[in-house]
Amino acid sequence: MKTIFEPTKGMIPVDTSYCPGCGHGIAHRIIMECLEERGSLGNTIGVVPIGCAINAHHFMNVDMCESTHGRAPAIAAGIRRVHPDQVVFTYQGDGDLASIGTAEIIHAAHRGEKFTTFFINNAIYGMTGGQMAPTTLIGQKTTTSVNGRTVEQAGLPLRMCEILSQIDCAVFVERVMLNNPANVRKAKAAVKKALDIQDARLGFTFVEFLSSCPTNWGLAPKDALNYVGQNMADYYPVRNFKTPEGF
């Protein structure tokens, strides 16, 4: 009999802790599929964030460590110095990366660190129960912006791809979205490319996923996916910002 589908060996076969409709599970799976397809599961070291995805090390079938909040890029820089040949990545949410960890991500890009950062932008603090993030959209209701975020009170949302692509040693920067199967396939292609460019040791590689948090958005899973595809994609253009020649 011909096998037409098999779960990736990159995911440990247990139920995840993520809510129904959450983007984390999809992002985990495509990253792990890419690592499996390129035969990298045995020589990868990953860093999980503070955020809902701190649990990723229960699901991703590679060597991993936790991090202090926002510092995963510094931790990965340390790992890279000890392991010049391994695949190294960080996996970070938008509170982790775009708020408390801005210095570390900017300077990882600035030094052209040879690892990949997967950035899950769900426009909210998931784990702590739905507070406003720097990426929260104008008008979006959160527990710390109950009437919707305003420019006067909190400024305009931070676009990390746009910031990082200004940094010369960030060589691959792409924003993708996890709202439907076609876009998930595109997201997977971006992950694969980022890892290939990491292999070439050309510089820092970054993939941002526009992702859903139905629980804290107060939306049904399907509506949350529509919110990603419409509201989020409106403010955060889904595109490639930078690719080195030859990729």
Next chain:
Amino acid sequence: MSRVLMKGNEAFAEAAIRAGVKCYFGYPITPQNEIPEYMSHELPKAGGAFIQAESELAAINMAFGASASGGRVFISTSSPGLALMQEGIGFIASCEVPLVILNVSRGGPGVGGIQPGQADYLQVTRGGYNGDVRVPVFAPSSIQECANLIYECFDIADEYRNPVVILADGMLGQMMEPVELPEARGITPVEKINDERPWAITGTDNHPERNVVYSLRLDPQVLENHCFDMFEKYAKAEKELVRWTDQGLEDAEIVFVAFGTMSRLCVEAIELLEERGIKAGLIRPISLWPYPNAAFDKIGKNCKVVISTELSMGQMITDVKTAVQGRWPVSLINRTGGMVPSSIEIADRAEKALKEATK
């Protein structure tokens, strides 16, 4: 190797390289800048890696990553820099990852000054990290002793899988002294890392089970058990890591307690007091945690006063009082904010303290 005349900070950096350090991460702060400077050109020559971190926050976390993945890591900073590292130190201890940290301390509080100070005593022995964590702390009083301690502390950090702090005040970092440097041990090659550190995250091909270095334990019972386990380790440390030197305790009327640079001034003050017909002795704690309480049992029956002698408003004095357990009066001789007393000032103030104690 023959003795060489070296500036403290450079000798400390060289001792770390010879101990087989793979990575050094640092952010500039006086009075320890010679360490990152020296590391930037010498560590790569020895096969190691240097990063000038964007902050002390980044430096401590780079150190975590490098050590969690099996590299031998050394970092250095000075007082305000160590304050920024506190979250990281507690996290690293909780993850049971080894690390050697050198604090070349300066006068505080706040940004403070850049002259030598010992007002980091509480910061290093109690920490600013959350949770039940202990960090062994050693305080050398000479460049030679500091170099030896740096070399040795890597083994202690590895054995206990815990950060270890060396507290050397700015005086030791900035002065020059002859020093005999230990032999170079070489860096563990990457393919041997899991032989020495089976828990290190190196990629699952390199070890039988998947490795995860973690701190989060949401189940309170699991977390409590982890604390109990860590404190078994710390109980062992309290037995095995206690270190001090002492002199003249049997017949001393005055017993100074001082560490680091201050202990050297006390030795001079003891000679001055002897000329004045007063017998004084010294306890010099080398391990600040665990504290050498046993040293105080050697104090003889002539003792009239125990004097904690510090470059701070009096921080170690709490530990001195605990060790003394009410057996003798305890007083304080101190200067702070980067001011260092002369041995004459110490002798004069000690004489006064003796008079008051025997009044």
